[in-house]
Amino acid sequence: MGDFFSNLDTQDLIEATYETFYMTIVSLAGTLILGIMLGLLLYMTDKDGIWQNKYLNLITAAVVNVFRAIPFIILILLLFPFTNLLVGTLRGPTAALPALIIASAPFYGRLVEIALKEVDKGVIEAAKSMGAKTRTIIFKVLLPESMPALVSGLTVTAIALIGYTAMAGAIGAGGLGNYAYYFGFQRRDWDIVLVSTVLIVIIVFLFQFIGDYITKKLDKR
Numbered sequence: 001m002g003d004f005f006s007n008l009d010t011q012d013l014i015e016a017t018y019e020t021f022y023m024t025i026v027s028l029a030g031t032l033i034l035g036i037m038l039g040l041l042l043y044m045t046d047k048d049g050i051w052q053n054k055y056l057n058l059i060t061a062a063v064v065n066v067f068r069a070i071p072f073i074i075l076i077l078l079l080f081p082f083t084n085l086l087v088g089t090l091r092g093p094t095a096a097l098p099a100l101i102i103a104s105a106p107f108y109g110r111l112v113e114i115a116l117k118e119v120d121k122g123v124i125e126a127a128k129s130m131g132a133k134t135r136t137i138i139f140k141v142l143l144p145e146s147m148p149a150l151v152s153g154l155t156v157t158a159i160a161l162i163g164y165t166a167m168a169g170a171i172g173a174g175g176l177g178n179y180a181y182y183f184g185f186q187r188r189d190w191d192i193v194l195v196s197t198v199l200i201v202i203i204v205f206l207f208q209f210i211g212d213y214i215t216k217k218l219d220k221r
Contacts, residue, residue, distance in 0.1 A: 020200070032108070038112070040112070040142075067103065068106045072164050096165065116142055148219040
């Protein structure tokens with residue numbers, strides 16, 4: 001057993017794990033902000049929405065659908081010029097962030113839209129009848145009422161992001177995907193591939209546990 005894990009370098013493994021957490025958490029924060037904005041725009045410009053606008057809704061939906069349809073590995077390649085302009089490099093975990101956020105935000109935006117549509121319209125109408133402004137309706141009614149679904153959707157998105165970081169690692173973004181591919185697979189050091197895979201699974205379970213715990217705490221039903 002000791003010989004099987006002889007190729008592992010503890011320092012490299014710790015660094016790769018840190019990079020995976022870094023990419024996931026930072027991109028998840030960006031996804032949360034952009035995804036909520038997209039979801040609100042889709043919801044509020046839809047039929048009977050506060051900002052009902054057929055054309056704006058169609059444009060937003062088209063943008064969301066296009067970016068959701070592009071495979072992540074291809075999206076990274078397409079965004080190389082933008083990433084290089086924004087970050088100044090094409091390698092490393094920071095260089096993966098733009099692609100991770102742009103790939104995940106439309107996905108989460110749709111989940112946000114679904115969560116907002118589950119809010120009781122009677123609550124919204126009651127807020128309107130009391131003279132609540134749009135800002136108040138968004139931050140005092142829509143988002144708080146849909147919070148359990150928003151957190152649940154964010155958990156699903158986080159798990160997808162962990163998978164994306166592994167794919168990004170295959171083209172030099174760092175993280176456990178990079179460690180498994182370049183140091184494990186290419187050198188036929190299967191112990192590195194196995195341990196990296198186990199760590200990714202553990203990270204997925206960790207995010208799932210935290211997300212489920214917060215969702216249960218927020219759900220008052």
